[in-house]
Amino acid sequence: MNEIKEIRLHGRGGLGTVKAAESLVYAAVMDGIYANSIPFFGFERQGAPVTAYLRISQDPIRPKNRVYKPHAVVVMDPTLMKAVDVFEGIRENGIFVINTALDPKQLNIDPKVKTIVTVDANSIAMEILNNAITNTVMLGALIKGTGWVSLDRVMDKAGELWGEKNRQAVMRGFQDAKVTNL
């Protein structure tokens, strides 16, 4: 991993999108590399689309900007596909991580995407957490699709922030995520 890896996370207010990005920064730093994350939201309210930008690199990261050409995009809630252009600027051979119960073939995916990671995060979150807050499950799926930060570090941070069940939710996201290369 020589160049900066850029990730864009799409969520809704209340889904823990910003905290998910911060957990990844924490994991990267504890792995001995560098990362930063910047959230972008309008007036803070539950349910409104939220975007978080993340950079991960072997070297210190100077830009304090949004991400315009992501290597990977994470979608925490499938209904966002109708509200936001989640593929905007995605790079060739991009990685697309989505919360869905559908098969990748049933999704309308941008041709630049090479790797699709699908996971039914709603069902897993309902089963483990008894609510549909999907951020920790999606973290597991992202790590499975990219390997850019270590699973253990993210599990530890999720456990510290939200308790043991969310630690397990990261693991289940990792285990259940289906990686399809196009």
Place this chain on the structure above:
Amino acid sequence: MQSFDVMNGNRAAAIGASLAKPDVIAAYPITPQTPVVEYLTQFVADGVLESAMSEVESELTAMSMVTGASLAGARTFTATSSQGLALMYEPYFRASTLRLPIVMAIVNREMISPQTVWGGPQDSISVRDSGWLQIYVEDNQEIMDMMIQAYKIAENEGVLLPINICYDGFYLSHMTEKVFIPEQEKVDAFLGRYQPNHIILDPSRPMAVDPLTNGELLMNYRYLHLEAQQNALQVIEETDKEFESLFGRSYGGLIESYRMEDAEYAIITMGSMTGAAKEAVDFARQNGKSIGLVKLRVLRPFPKSKIIEALSKVKAFGVVDRNVSFGWNTGVIYQEIKSALYESGQFMPSIPFIGGLGGEDLTLDMMIEAIETICHASESKETIWLTRE
């Protein structure tokens, strides 16, 4: 060995302020500064910070309260943004003319109207002539370190002025990255205690404070205040060096020059935009352009000599302003740089840029475009607005 943690800019500000052990903190929450107040309240509740912490009912009260506390000899801290700063303007000006070394973080947010909560330093830049010192930072480590240095600079006997540490709302306040945390014992030794003699409300040392004063005497106060601002130039540089010797990090003092040694052209930046601009300088250098960057760290006092020296060999320069100067059709920093250069007698083409207002991004592409324009400048130009295509 300094520990480190992963944190956003607001947390870095709160921890930095806590390390200085302020006696009194008074603050009122406003986006994007709110988490600073929340963190400090939490530190006090957890018993790790022993400050008297007041969540007041307005910014006007926040500044009034730290003014009173500082008059009584306390080390103080507060923080605000945009409309909050506007609301505290009356005691804000008075805090500096009373020569009280209050430290206030300004989490830069655009001024309304139209309604906005996003970033832009129009708030603090608009009050630059209120007698406070103002420092603008680039990343979260610099926020942390400058919160500590702020007390050292403000409380210096030759300065005794309040100080703002200004950082961009959202792009820094809500940006998360790794930050080293200076050791408490070393910070204690670095700062010492605040022991005022110049102004103090102390029954055992009676002193008339702020009586009705005639113009002749008031002019003397202003003369000394201007002199204290000039003294701060050297104190900021010395504090940077002393901080480096203890904690291993230097920010260059008044300005930071990046790849300026042999540069024929210069781009001037301030705040969080600097990171993208440095990337753009590296990109332009790879493409054969002789460009360097000057980061303005200190707006008040204005580092005139440093700017003249840094730009003494360039053929042209440009300034990226994330603010506007109404009536000049440029940003504020552009005007101030030009004022400094007038004294040097060197006049070269210059280009004012405006961008990034109201939380808009100043992207790598915009910085590359700005550098391209600067490197082809043969005459001064009208303001160029950096906007999305």
